[in-house]
Amino acid sequence: MIQIRCFQFNPIQENTYVLFNEKKQCIIVDAGCYFEEEKNELLNFVLENNLQPTLLLNTHAHFDHVFGISFLKNKFPSVPFVLHQNEKVVLDSFAAVTAKYGIAGDVPPDADYFIDEKSELKLGDEKIKILFTPGHSLGSLSFYFEPENMVVSGDVLFQQSIGRTDIMGGDFSTLVQSIHDKLFTLPDETQVYSGHGAVTTIGEEKDFNPFVGKNA
Ligand SMILES: [Zn+2]
Ligand SMILES: [Zn+2]
Numbered sequence: 001m002i003q004i005r006c007f008q009f010n011p012i013q014e015n016t017y018v019l020f021n022e023k024k025q026c027i028i029v030d031a032g033c034y035f036e037e038e039k040n041e042l043l044n045f046v047l048e049n050n051l052q053p054t055l056l057l058n059t060h061a062h063f064d065h066v067f068g069i070s071f072l073k074n075k076f077p078s079v080p081f082v083l084h085q086n087e088k089v090v091l092d093s094f095a096a097v098t099a100k101y102g103i104a105g106d107v108p109p110d111a112d113y114f115i116d117e118k119s120e121l122k123l124g125d126e127k128i129k130i131l132f133t134p135g136h137s138l139g140s141l142s143f144y145f146e147p148e149n150m151v152v153s154g155d156v157l158f159q160q161s162i163g164r165t166d167i168m169g170g171d172f173s174t175l176v177q178s179i180h181d182k183l184f185t186l187p188d189e190t191q192v193y194s195g196h197g198a199v200t201t202i203g204e205e206k207d208f209n210p211f212v213g214k215n216a
Contacts (some may be wrong), residue, residue: 010034012064031068058083059154070106080112086139135175136163
């Protein structure tokens, strides 16, 4: 059984997730730790729980989701950093974009390899289902953990909201289609762990989301 722990990091209040199993293996999704105390908080959680990171996994590469990658790669050099190939251009724009926003941070390293829906990803023995959910960013991925019935959705779907589509790679109709085809086909009781804000469920968003719900 996989457990999930959420941290809210950086001035953009991004959700970083640590998922771990009873064998103490863990993956870190969207490491957004920015300030020194945030980096230490994340590292201490891993160390104090004797967790062994196996993957630095990203839903996408917007700067608020990669602030902590460089720090973690220094601490755990053998742990691969992976995301979708379409996010390479976003990752490569990190320095320019953070300069524009006046929020300088550690430049993330290149991905160790790219993943898509056909890739085999596991946490311990458990398979992670990869869902290609573009629209907020060109290579947005969501990660579905079937036995636990939870999905890490990045900035695709939020509690009563959806991701921005006014930035590079964003497209509203693509995003709506991703949500309908890939997320709303999951069971209603699936817990949705978003890139920002509170945990919700697929059923709640089908009912109440003003952008993609039944009354949209
Ligand atoms: Zn984003
Ligand atoms: Zn974000």
